[in-house]
Amino acid sequence: MEATATLPVIEGFAADLVRQIRAQDTHGSWDRKSDLDLIEPFIVDKDKRRAIPIIGDPDPDTIWRLELFYGALCLTIERRCGRMVSPLMKLSHEGFGRMVLACGRLIVVNKALRDVHRFGFDSLEKLNAEAEKLIAQAIAMIEQFPAVADY
Amino acid sequence: MEATATLPVIEGFAADLVRQIRAQDTHGSWDRKSDLDLIEPFIVDKDKRRAIPIIGDPDPDTIWRLELFYGALCLTIERRCGRMVSPLMKLSHEGFGRMVLACGRLIVVNKALRDVHRFGFDSLEKLNAEAEKLIAQAIAMIEQFPAVADY
Numbered sequence: 001m002e003a004t005a006t007l008p009v010i011e012g013f014a015a016d017l018v019r020q021i022r023a024q025d026t027h028g029s030w031d032r033k034s035d036l037d038l039i040e041p042f043i044v045d046k047d048k049r050r051a052i053p054i055i056g057d058p059d060p061d062t063i064w065r066l067e068l069f070y071g072a073l074c075l076t077i078e079r080r081c082g083r084m085v086s087p088l089m090k091l092s093h094e095g096f097g098r099m100v101l102a103c104g105r106l107i108v109v110n111k112a113l114r115d116v117h118r119f120g121f122d123s124l125e126k127l128n129a130e131a132e133k134l135i136a137q138a139i140a141m142i143e144q145f146p147a148v149a150d151y
Numbered sequence: 152m153e154a155t156a157t158l159p160v161i162e163g164f165a166a167d168l169v170r171q172i173r174a175q176d177t178h179g180s181w182d183r184k185s186d187l188d189l190i191e192p193f194i195v196d197k198d199k200r201r202a203i204p205i206i207g208d209p210d211p212d213t214i215w216r217l218e219l220f221y222g223a224l225c226l227t228i229e230r231r232c233g234r235m236v237s238p239l240m241k242l243s244h245e246g247f248g249r250m251v252l253a254c255g256r257l258i259v260v261n262k263a264l265r266d267v268h269r270f271g272f273d274s275l276e277k278l279n280a281e282a283e284k285l286i287a288q289a290i291a292m293i294e295q296f297p298a299v300a301d302y
Contacts, residue, residue: 107258
């Protein structure tokens with residue numbers, strides 16, 4: 001007999017991200033939402049992506065999620081390297097822009113943003129993989145140029 | 152006999168800034184304005200400054216001038232060091248924020264913004280002095296960390 005579909009386990013960076021989402025919930029209105037409910041809007045698969053129009057301003061909720069994702073990245077990098085990391089975003093109305101994560105005078109992550117309207121990841125695994133890639137890049141930059149990171 | 156007040160000469164960075172202002176004027180509507188007319192809103196002396204309230208959102212024209220000032224700084228630094236420099240601004244509604252000028256992966260200028268509502272300089276000389284200070288800082292950073300600037 002086939003088992004019912006098991007719920008995906010939220011681990012790695014996705015778990016950090018859920019903590020950051022809950023930290024925004026100062027009124028406790030999401031207390032009864034599961035971690036999966038909270039991370040679900042970050043998962044935008046191919047079909048969902050196609051259904052989102054990329055005209056007009058990106059949805060404020062999408063921008064909020066984008067900022068949460070990179071904010072949580074900063075905190076994770078911070079925890080791993082012991083230095084403060086802060087995000088700086090430049091976004092045009094058309095959903096194009098640039099996200100920079102800065103540590104001291106060093107830009108540890110430099111990401112071109114496009115089609116921000118459709119921000120999201122194919123799956124939880126893809127979300128974690130992308131985050132780990134960026135975290136590894138950031139740590140490598142800091143290890144390569146510690147004097148700039150500590151400036 | 153006393154001579155009439157001589158008009159201030161616009162030179163140094165202020166002249167670069169005027170060129171940038173004129174570059175925005177795609178319809179030629181400022182052709183009959185003198186350089187002094189164009190630079191005048193950047194000069195905010197003590198009395199003028201006091202008269203500007205710092206509640207509510209900063210005036211869009213003020214933000215436009217702030218962006219022009221730092222944009223012109225980027226171009227001047229670029230001309231002097233041969234590397235592209237680009238601005239990134241993070242501004243809250245209350246007129247506080249951060250302006251970063253980035254060259255490659257290096258933050259060459261990192262400026263805390265406050266009371267953006269009152270953005271301006273006491274005099275043309277002060278405008279040039281502040282600009283030269285920031286340009287010198289940026290060039291020194293690039294000379295100290297060329298590998299990061301070229302990353």
